[in-house]
Amino acid sequence: MSSESTEVWAGWYRDRRGAEAVTIAAHGRQLRTRIRGVEYEGAALAALEAVGAEGVLSSCVLEWDIPLPxxxxxxxxxxxxxxxxxxxxxxxxxxLDRADLSLTLHYGGAAYESGIAGSDFDSALDRIQKQLPYGAELGTLASTAG
Structure with missing residues (x-):
């Protein structure tokens, strides 16, 4: 049995057909979400594939918040x-012709932004870490989003 926990983050999915609330579940390096009745999973949000069918997420926006110490x-x-x-x-x-990830850390009354970071979650976090006040360190996620 795995000692890794599953984290669940609330968010929004938007495309040309409208918006809907979603949850993103992360277990280790595996991510999963359900959009309009279709399950998607993969090792990165920019590469989620439909479970049991052909297709990847495209032409859309996903937004979610993660509590982070x-x-x-x-x-x-x-x-x-x-x-x-x-x-x-x-x-x-x-x-995909592009996958653009932007992270913003809300901490201590300030907002620290990664800017557009392709789809590399770890690089985006590193950009934020470099902006934090001296002595402040980002905590780790039990699971990562990218």
Whole structure:
């Protein structure tokens, strides 16, 4: 039995047909969500594939928040990591023309932004870490989103 926990984050899915509330479940490096009755899963949000069918998420936006501790001065303070993933159009060969991830950490009354970071979650977090005040360290997620 795995010792990894499953984290569930609330968010929104938007495309040309409208918006709907979704949840994103992360277990280890595996992610899963259900959109309009279709299950999607994969090792990265920018590469979620329909379960039991052909197709990947494309031409849409996913937004979700992750509670994330920030360690400073021997204490852990609660912060919120707001995530925005924009997935472009599907190319004829089956890949996306773009996947843009933007993270914003809300901590200590300030907002720290990653800017557009392709779809590399770890690089986006690293950009935020470099902006934090001296001595502040991002906590780790039990699961990662990318």
């Amino acid at each position: 920030v360690h400073a001065d021997g204490t852990a303070e609660r912060a919120t990591l707001s995530c925005l993933l924009t997935l472009g159009e599907l190319r004829p060969e089956g890949s």
